Amino acid sequence: MQSIQFGEANHRPDYDTDYDAWLARQIHSLQHARWHEIDVPHLVEELEGLNxxxxxxxxxxxxxxxxxxxxxxxxxxxxxxxxxxxxxxxxxxxxxxxxxxxxxxxxxxxxxxxxxxxxxxxxxxxxxxxxxxxxxxxxxxxxxxxxxxxxxx
Missing domain, CATH: 1.10.220 (Annexin V; domain 1)
Structure with a gap:
């Protein structure tokens, strides 16, 4: 997966329209403890699906x-x-x-x-x-x- 830079000016990738960017954003937010940026409902759905x-x-x-x-x-x-x-x-x-x-x-x-x-x-x-x-x-x-x-x- 390629590295994606996120800044305040960047939009938040949408789960339904750009899954790869959304996932990269979730990983980035988790790695940097940016809890308020995490899309909890969709992330929970993904983790349940993975399991x-x-x-x-x-x-x-x-x-x-x-x-x-x-x-x-x-x-x-x-x-x-x-x-x-x-x-x-x-x-x-x-x-x-x-x-x-x-x-x-x-x-x-x-x-x-x-x-x-x-x-x-x-x-x-x-x-x-x-x-x-x-x-x-x-x-x-x-x-x-x-x-x-x-x-x-």
Whole structure:
């Protein structure tokens, strides 16, 4: 993002018409403790949206991870490098997300039940196995999901 100079003569960038300038102004105001210049309602909206976006991203990676772990476990004769690569990629992306937003790591267990239901549907469609054959609830612990060396047998 480019550096933008703000002075008293400059207009205040509008959230709806110039988002990049508005965001730069908010950052500048925060960095310089100019609390009266902060557009609180829109800034709150942005922060809430960012949090929801990160939650959706985590859930998406969990679904992929869980689906491939189910396929790995329930179809051992069809295991392949693509599944293993997908498992590793999902774990790497989840770890990166946790570095960016540490609070998500503490809450990951909250996202597993719903992600697991979607993963079972996905795995069922891809494997042609009945969905009720997959364990309930999720048989994998948070630790196992994050362990880059663990695969179900």
């Amino acid at each position: 929801k976006s990160n939650e959706r991203e985590l859930e998406s990676y969990l679904i992929v991870l869980l689906a491939h772990l189910l396929k790995w476990e329930y179809q051992p004769d069809k295991r392949n490098g693509s599944w293993e690569a997908s498992i590793n990629n999902s774990r790497n992306r989840i770890a990166k997300l946790f570095k960016q937003q540490k609070s998500l790591e503490k809450r990951v267990a909250e996202f597993i039940p719903e992600a697991y239901q979607e993963a079972k549907e996905w795995a069922s469609k891809e494997t042609k196995l009945r969905i009720d054959l997959f364990a309930e609830p999720c048989p994998y612990s948070v630790e196992q999901l994050q362990d880059k060396n663990w695969l179900p047998e």
